[in-house]
Amino acid sequence: MIAFEEIPPAGLHAPLVWRITRGQQADAATVRDWLAAQRHLYDTRLDQYGAVLIRGFAALHCATDFNTVLAAAGASLLDYVGGTSPRRTVCGRVMTATEVPADYSIPIHQEMSYTATPPERIAFFCVTPADAGGETTLADMREVTRRIDSGVLQRFRQKGGVQLRRNLPLPEHAALRPGVPKPWTEVFTTTERSVAESAAAMRGWATQWLDDGSLQLWQEVLPATRVHPRTGDDLWFNQLHIFSPIAALRWARNDGRHVLAERMEVALRDAPDRVDEVLHGDGTPIAAEDVLHVAEVLDACALPHAWQTGDVLMLDNLLAGHGRRQYSGPRSILAALIGARDGAAAPEAAGARNEVSA
Template sequence: MADHFTETQIPQQKYYNSIPFPSVLSPNPRTAVPCSVSHLIEAIKTHKPFLDSLLHKTGTVIFRGFDVKTAEDFNTVIEAFAYEELSYVGGTAPRTNIVGRVFTANESPPDQHLDFHHEMAQELVPPSKLFFFCEVAPTSGGETPIVLSHIVYERIQQRYPEFVEKLEEHGLIYSVLLREDDDRSYIGGRSWKSVFSTIDKSVAEERATKMRIRLEWMEDGGVKRITGPLPVIRYEKSRQRKIWFTNMYGWEVAGNGTFKSITFGDGKPLPADICNECLEIFEEECVAIPWQEGDVMLIDNWAVLHARRPTNSPRRVLASFCK
């Protein structure tokens, strides 16, 4: 491993039981091995068991200092890991497929804040792993903060045991209003046509049913998409611990007016004061590392929540999802 990677320490890292979060791998400066994309691919294939073990231990691995410049480079890196691809059918964030397995990250205006979430937590089968790639780094802001899910669970359970008990008992129901056409002005602006990859309502109904999603059609051509109840507090067998697995943020979602988008599984509203304090816990525990161009971030979606901080400078981050 030492001939390809060196583990780098950066100021933003946190340590839990002496384990860095996240892990950062860079080219080893003490060897003559170049940092080209082809050498990164070779290193990934050679050290795949080590990288899988490191991801399982730390939850997130950042590859920094390698010569990854384009969406095509990023796609090649993704394919080197040989993780099975997960389509974005059902996801509500506005995205565009760039090349191969590469999509844009959420295309809503970069000055909008995205709260902490597990990717597609409202889906029946969420992705197990996520890749992010920074093609254009913002000059300020625009980080993708990350936080360990089991740490969040432990802190919220300690502070609000009755709230967590109710979540364990009832789960959450997620309801989102999907418009007839895409609207990239807000974070959940993907239309039902894009979400279900069809312009035919009957096909959308069929695909929604397979995903255990209920649809209620609106007079304006949009649809209310209802999922759940889904479990929030889950037991992760591979690490033998409970995790906080939800997109509980934004019970009033941008673009949906005052529509209460997330409720307990019994239909009762979430307590706004506790939800706001949960968001504060996320912020206290998170790590927000400024993007550098060429960064590739690999996230275990079962171990880590992520968010997006706003920026007013140009920012282009690409994404990919794995089963």
């Protein structure tokens, strides 16, 4: 029999903890069945807290165990086509959390918030915590939204939301770009231009091939905020602070990645069409001060969560943002993207009928 105690968050953005007090040696199938039996409770807690950490199962070790436990989620796991972070598939649709180098931090963000149909939830599993650093940072997106200046929010609403423009290089050119750009062959899991074009068109994305073989991708115009389908919270939901060049420069400098920052400055001066950009939905530039304000709010709301082997962390992708601190030593965190749960509506974009082209 499995038993647990529920430990409320000690800090503003910390997860609710379910600490296992009996049944710590339960195998993955037993954990799956137990979690399925607790599903109504953890659904309720996720809507309330945005993050639930299950800690104390000693017999969960690998991607296969995690994949088994995820069957209790009651929804299909999603692929990562169109995603921006470097990842590897490990088992089924279980992936590495990210393969961004250890000297990068990762700002608080919501998974695939630059798409019209992002995952409802994201689950993480700790195989091996880092020797030092490597905490996953968490943020309450209700608090983030409250802290963003009302004038900034109003500008995004008046100007039709946001549009992400991405430049996806050929694999042989990726190392020459600032940041950690994904080649278009990896984004669309193909080496055929026509297949990539079709996959983009299915998502409503416009494409253009540049003379260096890179793919210029204009994703759909999306609102800057979205309404949670059950709580009704209208929440900041985009990655302006990651893809805007001025924010990328700030991020590199804060991490101490000064060589990369210099490369970004050169790229902005000499080849601005080869770097990613975020525009207002009406096509106008976003003011630098608005970009930096949002980045600063997200940084201020980030709280580090230290991993222990066997931890399972479930996040509501609208209510909770996540990121990562720099680290040293080996670190293995797995992730899975989870679609709308059985009987639940997918997240609806705030004002989508007015702001997003069909």
